Amino acid sequence: MINNLTLEDKSEIEKALDNFAFVWNQKDAEGLVNLFVSDCEFIDIMGQLALGKPNIQKMHVMVFQKMMKEAILQLDILYARAIAKGLALVTGKWSTKGHTDPQNNKLLERAGIIEVVLEKDEGEWKLKMVQNFDFTGMYNNPKAYAIKTLSPTV
Secondary structure, three states: OOEEHHHHHHHHHHHHHHHHHHHHHHOOOHHOOOEEEEEEEEEEOOOOOEHHHHHHHHHHHHHHHHHOOEEEEEEEEEEEEEEOOOOOEEEEEEEEOOEEEOOOEEOOOOEEEEEEEEEEEEEEEEEEEEEEEEEEHHOOOOHHHOEEEEEOOO
């Protein structure tokens, strides 16, 4: 459901999130960060915070090469709304299948929730902030969730 957005904005936001899932499924960390504005952040399912494009790319390189190498991401928008001029908040659900643990053991399908703030940057909707949570992982190993921040170097 898209609310308080023009039909054009709705279409462009859906396209931006479709592109996010497509690039993620291609395991293209560089392509992924090209979907973000310059002052962006990403909180992964483990609670790690990556600030800025280089750190978001670094966060994804290893998982794309190992645990998520064969994983397929399905992303569905549940709700979206304008939060300010040129800013939108999207809440969605995601699922992945085909991934492994660090020892290359196959894992069951995982599912969670994702929130994305998008910013209209030079006429194009780009991702500004992504935060997602894995419901299935929490119940399997809650101690694995430790907050870690990857900050830009000054």
